[in-house]
Amino acid sequence: MTMFARILAAPLVVAAPLLVAAIAAGPAQADEKPRHGMSMYGELKYPPDFKHFEYANPAAPKGGTVRLAAIGTYDTLNPFTLKGVPAAGAGLLFQTLTANSGDEAFSEYGIVAESFIVPEDRSWVAFNLRPEAKFNDGTPITPDDLIFTLETLKTKGAPFYRTYYADVAKGEVTGPRQVRFTFRAADNPELPLIVGQMPILPRAYWANREFDRTTLEAPLGSGPYVVESVDAGRSITYKRIENHWSDQVPALKGQYNFARIRYDYYRDSTVALEAFKGGEYDFRQENVAKDWATGYDAPAVTEGLIKREEIANEQPTGMQGFVFNIRRPIFADRRVRDAIAHAFDFEWTNKTLFYGAYARTRSYFSNSELASSGLPGPAELAILEPFRGQVPDEVFTKEYVPPSTDGSGNLRDNLRVAFDQLKAAGWVIKDRRLVHEKTGEAMSFEILLSQPTWERIALPFAKNLERLGIQARVRTVDSAQYQKRMETFDYDVTVEVFGQSLSPGNEQRDMWSSAAAKVEGSRNTIGVADPVVDKLIELVINAPDRQALVDRTRALDRVLLWGHYAIPNWHSRTWRIAYWDRFARPPVTAKYSLGFLATWWIDPAKESALRARRPNRSN
Known part of the structure; x- marks a missing residue:
């Protein structure tokens, strides 16, 4: 299953006329029935006529601005290549064929795809595209766009995509709104679901642009958000499209409710935490145990303006x-x-x-x-x-x-x-240093970090290594340098x-x-x-x-x-979250997804109460 962020997700409603056409349109066999969902193993939780995921509220109001924090900087709005550091939230611009259900191990339902056909041996998959599915310039999403996406990601995308789609042999148009992907062999049962996760790129938009270059021009997508403003490296704001075509797709019902999402960039997590307590942004998922235990001693927490929760989950932690870096001889x-x-x-x-x-x-x-x-x-x-x-x-x-x-x-x-x-x-000790008995090489290496927070953990580790005669240098670099060094395997x-x-x-x-x-x-x-x-x-x-x-x-x-x-x-087996008390969320939380951007919304009554109690809070 994919490791890149699943930004948008949805199941599909099957229109009978389309299904008849789909069966007749391409090489699919008559006994290969179009499906409303796919599961890796076992049954689907949601039936063909389901209205929405149970962890989403279809009546959730849409509106308001949410401010979030990002660390470091960014220099591109294209999240699909190695070049540059992509802006936080860039995936909000793009839509996928299908979506994972947040309360099933690995099941998908259609977004851009209205239905799909998979043979018993899973040697190929055909997607029937939803007729209302469009890019955000109003042009329809076509089978040609899907084939272009596959070819582009496999040849110009980050190495992850080349590996992930390596066994997808080809894509071909098999009907006016149908595309079929054939696999190299019928021994990779995950591939139909993997192809469903593919973000869709518009062929026409990229015809006169270089895909594998950094860009601060907002690329055309089909997701519910567009870029409203860019302050390069410092902030980025996304604006929701009113009455987006995907709003009525069952698995997106009640999701992506914020009218605007703004990310502000901070130098490190320590600065970001102080900014949060000062009201500079709204929601924080806390990953530092010390900060969770001692870092929220602030008036806004004491007064109940900031809420803190620990939510149990069943998400694998990896x-x-x-x-x-075992490429290093030592x-x-x-x-x-x-x-x-x-x-x-x-x-x-x-x-x-x-x-x-x-x-x-x-x-x-x-x-x-x-x-x-x-x-x-x-x-x-x-x-x-x-x-x-x-x-x-x-x-x-x-x-x-x-x-x-x-x-x-x-x-x-x-x-x-x-x-x-x-x-x-x-390896032996000589002059209080660990050296190789044959080469005389001393054991010395660098522990590379991207956040100062890690220094308090790495430095005691390095001190222990010193007792073994090993010199371990702890070095913290900025996020852009860290990313580049990791991409080129330049670390110890x-x-x-x-x-x-x-x-x-x-x-x-x-x-x-x-x-x-x-x-x-x-x-x-x-x-x-x-x-x-x-x-x-x-x-x-x-x-x-x-x-x-x-x-x-x-x-x-x-x-x-x-x-x-x-x-x-x-x-940890819980999500630790802190947020200013202006939000509401469904009573059910998905087992495998916190879903803040997807299923929460701004509660007008809480928003008014918060403003009355903290009128000078930044918004």
Whole structure:
């Protein structure tokens, strides 16, 4: 399932005349019935005649301005290429064929597509386009636009798209409003849903423009918002289109209710938090445990003008960790990576810096049934057995557990294990420095950060490494420089987040495959290039049913964990949010999506009350 933001989503209403035409129009067989939705495995929650998602309020009023914060800067409004730093919210300009349901593991319903046809073997998919679907200049969305989008993203888009759509062989027009995408093989059941996630680009608009250049000209899209104003690198404002064609699509009913959305840019999260408490913007999702515990001691919170909540969710948390660039020779040996991991004291960090707010991450698919645990069971062993001798023996014999401590700050036992690992890998202490016994090279590397907030975590880690004779320099750079260095794999150690969904698939190639390791801008920043991992990725992609997907993903998880590519950090099972008390939201929150921009709205009564109590608050 996709890792890029799903900005717009919706199911489809099926018009009988269109369906008859669709069946007759192209190469679809008579027994391949048009569908109102697709699910990776299992049944759909919402029937063909559903009116709206249950976590959206179709009567929600539309209007008002919401102000949000972004960190760093931006220099392009095109979010689909590697060049430049895209503006926050740029995805609001674009519409997709289908939308994910926020309360199903992996189900999609149509937005631009009114219906779709998928054969039993999922070797192709045909989309019937909604006749009212238009770009925001009034021109209709056509099958030609979809084919142009696929070709453009595969040839000029960011590496993610090239990998994600690699198995889509071709697109062809098969009717006045029908387009069919054929796949390279019938062993990739996720592909019909992946194609449905494709943002749609207008062929005519891009005919005389260079797609792979940065631009501050707002590109033409078909989403419910257009760019109203741009203050390059400092702010951007989006304006909702009144009576947008998608407003009556069932899965968009009651969604995207703010008349304007403005992002203001701040230097770092510390400055942004102070601005929030001062009323400079409206909503904040807090990711720093210390700030959540101590940073909201402000009059507006005490007076009830700012509300704080923790909302439980069932969203997979993936892996966040200190990751190694294993292209660097000093990190090529997994014993070295394991040794360095023993110098990170999570328990002390969690107690001292995070007020005990977090759980330790132990899987690349944490907080989901896809996470491995214990020893591999029979189904996992059947998958892994052909690779015995090609993967670490621990994959078969031990449960992966990251190094731990008693939280006192005493790392003596862990450092003793680390020294043993380093010695086995050929590293020895000379003149209080760790050097390689053959080359004399000292172990020295940089921990690259993009936010000063991380320094309080990385500096104690570096101090522990110093006790091993390792010189670790902590360096924080601005967001643009950080992004460029990550795209070109110009780092030693950094903090990375590998988000996951409940239905992993084709995106795993971009994260872990040998091919992606060679492509600058891919998500394989670590540089994993292991034939076994490549084979396991394909097994995940080709899983024939849900249980096979779970077993294969767990097997992949074990191999990644025992590769010691990352030093696992932590995760939370709740969304921590703070907001000025001017909003309302449906009583039901989606299991897998907070949905602030999609399903919340400004409550006129709360807005008036807030203005009366805080008339000088910025708006």
